[in-house]
Amino acid sequence: MPTYPPEPWHLAGQMYLSLWAVPRSALPPLPAGVRPLTVAGRALTGAAWVRYEGDSVLRYDEVLSAVLVRDGLRPRVTITDIWVDSPASMAGGRELWGIPKELAEFDLVTSGEGALRASARTASGELGSASFRPGTRLPGRWPLAYRVLQQMQGRLVTSPVRSRCAVGPARAQWRIPPGSPLRVPAGRPPLLSLTLHDFRLTFGSPALAPSARTA
Known part of the structure; x- marks a missing residue:
């Protein structure tokens, strides 16, 4: 197993992110005990x-889909589908946070x-494939903090995410072939x-071992 x-x-x-509002029946399966918001x-x-890229602890490409869910009244994010081109990222995502990463080849231009x-x-x-055409960026750099909720070793665990970035609107087109496991x-x-x-972005916390994190 890669380190x-x-x-x-x-x-x-x-x-490059797109969001959809869909009927509950159109969602992919969620972990047991997890309900969408x-x-x-x-x-x-x-x-x-x-x-x-840059000074990331690992450099790699990724495509994912996720659902906004709730833990009581608290919003969480559950990643349902995700692929990366780094074996180390795949192993770490699965073993540290219960994120179901798989391997893929990417062409990002x-x-x-x-x-x-x-x-x-x-x-x-x-x-699948997609194209994004960005609009004018908003001024400043925007903070965002949330928690990812996943199932790992038969229990639900949460992992903190903290980030800051420049944000801008975009026009996007997604193309997903029939039968693709990327459920978009x-x-x-x-x-x-x-x-x-x-x-x-900072993902995870050194203070909590995976076995100690609960939803």
């Missing part, structure tokens, strides 16, 4: 392409204006798409 850094992971890079019968799901063309595939075939509602236009430029 990986201890938590927390300090990461930096670029993220819904408003008027609709839940919020998202998908993102990420490039970890960015322009000087921050536009993105991205695709990913596994040995079984294409996962690409047949619906995104409710919102964003570019998260030059983010700095």
Whole structure:
């Protein structure tokens, strides 16, 4: 098994994110005991392409989908599908936080204006592709803190995430082939798409061992 850094992971890079409001019936399966956060019968799901670069503890590409869920009245994020091109990231994500990472090959091309063309595939075939055209960035750098809720070793665990980035709106198109295991509602236009430029992110906490974290 590849070695990986201890938590927390300090990461930096670029993220391209789309969000959808979908009926609860359209969500992918969630871990046992996890319920989506819904408003008027609709839940919020998202998908993102990420490039970890610069002084990140690991450098790799990633595509993921996630659902906004609740722990009582507290909002959480559950990652349902995720692929990376780093065996160390896959091993660390699974063993530290219960994140179900798989391996894939990526083709991420960015322009000087921050536009993105991205695709990913596994040995079984294409996962999907997307294009992002960024708009004008908002002023400043925006903080964001949340917790990821996953199932690991038969129990629910939460992991803290803290980040800061420049934010801008984007126009995005997603293309997911039939039968792809990347469960993104690409047949619906995104409710919102964003570019998260030059983010700095800390994932996890050195104070809590995985066996001690609970939801």
